[in-house]
Amino acid sequence: MKLHPKISLEPVDPDHFTGEVLAGIVLEANQDEGLRVYRVTFPPGGRTAWHHHTGVQLLFVEKGRGLVQKEGEAVLEIGPGDAVHIAAGEKHWHGACQDESMSHLAVNLGGSAAWMEKVTEEEYARSPQAG
Numbered sequence: 618m619k620l621h622p623k624i625s626l627e628p629v630d631p632d633h634f635t636g637e638v639l640a641g642i643v644l645e646a647n648q649d650e651g652l653r654v655y656r657v658t659f660p661p662g663g664r665t666a667w668h669h670h671t672g673v674q675l676l677f678v679e680k681g682r683g684l685v686q687k688e689g690e691a692v693l694e695i696g697p698g699d700a701v702h703i704a705a706g707e708k709h710w711h712g713a714c715q716d717e718s719m720s721h722l723a724v725n726l727g728g729s730a731a732w733m734e735k736v737t738e739e740e741y742a743r744s745p746q747a748g
């Protein structure tokens with residue numbers, strides 16, 4: 618057993634996110650297991666760029682209201698208690714709603730992220746809240 622005390626969050630790489638997004642590694646298992654857990658907080662309107670993971674990613678919303686979209690599908694609204702399963706290789710983005718921040722845990726099972734283009738204002742505006 619190993620306790621990983623609460624960590625402080627730092628600004629993320631602005632090339633891969635829109636808005637003042639903060640993140641930190643909550644825990645990182647040994648490299649053989651490849652498990653990494655991040656806490657990410659998105660301000661209203663904040664979001665990742667489009668990306669995929671070479672391993673499975675699970676998102677667990679801690680607080681606020683957020684959005685997640687798989688390429689070619691509708692934008693889904695998510696809130697505290699919701700869990701999202703993202704299969705390896707699925708192109709997607711996640712972030713906060715337009716008028717509310719969102720914090721989630723991201724559990725990455727091995728692999729790494731492959732970053733793509735940013736989510737445009739037009740794409741983001743297709744979210745349920747924008748209607």
Ligand code: MN
Binds near residue numbers: 670
């Ligand atoms: Mn992701």
